[in-house]
Amino acid sequence: MNIKPLTLLTTLVIAACSSTPANQTNSLGVLNSTWQLVELTGQKISVDAPPYLVFNDEGKVSGFAGCNRMFGGAEIGQGMQIRFSNLATTMMACPQLTLEGQFMQMLEKVDNYSLSGDSLSLNKARMAPLARFKRLKE
Template sequence: MRAYKPLFFGLIFLLLAGCESTKSLNPLSLLTGNSWALSSLMGKGLDMNQFVGGIPSLSFLDNGRLAGFAGCNNFSGNFSIEGSGINLDPGAMTKKMCPGSGEQEFISTLAKVGDLKVAKDKLILLDGATELMSFVPKKD
């Protein structure tokens, strides 16, 4: 019976470790399962005077397509994931004239994103270890 005890604990450890690593290897299913609403930008809460058209959002679609709302204008582009890294290309954007600087700050910050952390209830976009933006699932 003693010989089986280490084997039992070893199997439990492998099962738990395997489940956790599987989640971190495939963030795509968590990304595409939600539309994401911006909750912070450059470590600060949102100033709604900068986003008069509404809260910016991102949607990660099939085949590496990206769609979003920047606070005034909509955009449609691409994204790609490699390991914990992400590349975002907002692509084409509508051209409405909008007051405030929030939209431009949002788009320029998207260009700096190189890494991500994603869970069911939060998406964090980073530049290395620096948090640039955080998002929560969008409530429709």
């Protein structure tokens, strides 16, 4: 087989450009855990059953919103970007839905995250964190 050097070089350059750089990942692997809400819009959460999120490698997020189970999509982009999509909850009747409503609204606003050990912050632009979570040991 006779491959011209220029053809081989062009093929290698195209392949290298099409792969995802090591520092840019769309995998949720870095967040794969259960994250319990500890603070929402600067207010400490002190309820018997606080909301939590569970991320997986397939771009899905699920969890508990305060009364109902929730689920949807989550996508990580370059530079600590995160976006939640197609979020939905079950429709159980609960005496108090205020926290759940605030939690779900927060998820719609988030555009980036920061991670420090077992602490996760969900943020909007460069404002103060919208929510803070702690990693639950499994």
